[in-house]
Amino acid sequence: MDLIPSFQVDHTNLKPGIYVSRTDVQGNIKIITFDLRMTSPNREPAINIAAMHTLEHLIATYLRNREGFKETMIYFGPMGCLTGSYLIVSEGKDENRYTPDTMKGIVIDALKFVESYEGEVPGTTPQTCGNYLMHDLPMAKYEATRYRKRLEEEFVSEYPKAVRPVSDDGNVFHDA
Numbered sequence: 001m002d003l004i005p006s007f008q009v010d011h012t013n014l015k016p017g018i019y020v021s022r023t024d025v026q027g028n029i030k031i032i033t034f035d036l037r038m039t040s041p042n043r044e045p046a047i048n049i050a051a052m053h054t055l056e057h058l059i060a061t062y063l064r065n066r067e068g069f070k071e072t073m074i075y076f077g078p079m080g081c082l083t084g085s086y087l088i089v090s091e092g093k094d095e096n097r098y099t100p101d102t103m104k105g106i107v108i109d110a111l112k113f114v115e116s117y118e119g120e121v122p123g124t125t126p127q128t129c130g131n132y133l134m135h136d137l138p139m140a141k142y143e144a145t146r147y148r149k150r151l152e153e154e155f156v157s158e159y160p161k162a163v164r165p166v167s168d169d170g171n172v173f174h175d176a
């Protein structure tokens with residue numbers, strides 16, 4: 001079987017940021033998957049699982065209520081490696097509405113929502129969540145602040161590739 005594209009990214013020098021993971025065109029609709037990389041994989045502790053769960057509930061709540069955005073949102077959820085999240089949006093095939101740069105402001109707003117959130121985390125009852133006791137709002141706030149500052153201070157949106165093809169005369173190809 002082929003190694004899927006997300007496993008071809010070199011994770012050993014990956015910096016926190018917002019990256020386009022993939023773009024899929026289906027008919028007249030473009031579906032863009034963003035990787036929200038919140039920590040440096042394999043060089044920092046991953047986000048603790050309860051904090052990640054709380055981030056999922058709060059950020060999804062924020063994004064699905066944001067006017068002008070919610071109509072185009074498809075999915076938000078955590079990466080299995082607990083170092084970031086996926087955010088999937090749609091736009092017209094010929095639109096160029098969502099890029100890492102335009103997504104940066106939306107994500108920063110979502111993180112500020114987490115940072116200032118008080119009270120019960122939305123959807124944390126046995127009826128509405130599969131593990132409703134596994135939440136940690138203070139640690140979710142800590143991670144939200146840390147990621148927001150990184151996006152504001154050093155914004156990164158280009159992936160290092162694991163292997164770049166090199167021609168016989170030494171040209172390095174940055175795109176396959």
Ligand SMILES: [Zn+2]
Binds near residue numbers: 129130131
């Ligand atoms: Zn849940």
